Amino acid sequence: MKILIAADMEGISGIVHWDQVEPKHKEYERTRRLMTGDVNAAVRGAYEAGAEEVVVSDGHGDARNILIEELDGRARLNSGGPSPLSMVQGVDNGVSAAMFVGYHARVGAQNAILDHTWSSSCVANVRLNGRPVGEIGWNAAVCGHFGVPVILISGDQTACAEATELLGSIETAVVKQASGRMAAECLPPEAAQRRIYEAAQRAVERLRNGQSPEVLRLATPIRVAVELTHSDMADRATMLPGVRRPEGKWVEFDADDMPSAYRTFRALVALARG
Numbered sequence: 001m002k003i004l005i006a007a008d009m010e011g012i013s014g015i016v017h018w019d020q021v022e023p024k025h026k027e028y029e030r031t032r033r034l035m036t037g038d039v040n041a042a043v044r045g046a047y048e049a050g051a052e053e054v055v056v057s058d059g060h061g062d063a064r065n066i067l068i069e070e071l072d073g074r075a076r077l078n079s080g081g082p083s084p085l086s087m088v089q090g091v092d093n094g095v096s097a098a099m100f101v102g103y104h105a106r107v108g109a110q111n112a113i114l115d116h117t118w119s120s121s122c123v124a125n126v127r128l129n130g131r132p133v134g135e136i137g138w139n140a141a142v143c144g145h146f147g148v149p150v151i152l153i154s155g156d157q158t159a160c161a162e163a164t165e166l167l168g169s170i171e172t173a174v175v176k177q178a179s180g181r182m183a184a185e186c187l188p189p190e191a192a193q194r195r196i197y198e199a200a201q202r203a204v205e206r207l208r209n210g211q212s213p214e215v216l217r218l219a220t221p222i223r224v225a226v227e228l229t230h231s232d233m234a235d236r237a238t239m240l241p242g243v244r245r246p247e248g249k250w251v252e253f254d255a256d257d258m259p260s261a262y263r264t265f266r267a268l269v270a271l272a273r274g
């Protein structure tokens with residue numbers, strides 16, 4: 001049994017501001033340590049419940065946040081980018097289930113710490129086959145393409161609710177209660193990590209008992225619709241072959257499957273950013 005821990009940063013307890021998740025700010029050296037701690041809690045819980053192998057994929061920014069020298073020695077770390085499957089790098093390699101640690105709600109969510117979808121400056125909305133999704137939905141659907149269920153999420157209450165609504169009754173570890181985009185009541189690391197550890201244990205136990213949540217499989221071809229923040233971003237995005245522009249700031253394309261949708265979306269956002 002091999003578990004992939006896909007880790008992001010905005011949903012780590014204690015984090016409430018962009019300065020805390022950007023390497024150029026002083027506080028970042030603290031928060032990357034907090035991120036590593038939350039990831040370790042999930043690693044411990046997974047092994048405790050019978051996982052045989054754990055791979056961690058660093059999914060925030062340029063994927064160089066987790067402190068490998070403090071990472072549980074039993075795990076492996078996917079670091080750096082761009083990598084072929086980005087935030088869920090490694091999910092195509094014999095993984096039984098995925099855990100999302102430190103995740104955040106989609107752009108536009110209310111009472112959600114640092115809500116955004118891929119790019120806070122660029123992306124105002126995303127729909128997959130007509131359904132609004134954020135990074136939880138994107139990454140769960142890529143996992144789903146490879147037959148991998150998502151069994152745990154940690155983050156604020158809104159991110160956890162978004163995951164449950166999309167994926168059914170997955171294990172959740174709510175580590176902060178957001179009361180705005182940049183305000184939350186946070187659990188200290190010790191308490192947050194205990195919650196993540198226990199949820200990870202329960203998630204792997206359910207997986208072993210054949211009671212994991214269903215895999216998220218989207219009907220193909222997949223229609224991806226993206227609303228950009230400004231029309232010049234749409235001007236640039238439509239330079240990508242296959243991308244149409246149904247409205248001023250909305251662009252869309254069809255993809256044969258989720259990995260291809262994910263790749264094109266990433267290229268589109270990179271281009272739109274300019």
Ligand SMILES: [Zn+2]
Pocket residue numbers: 008009010059060061
């Ligand atoms: Zn992030």
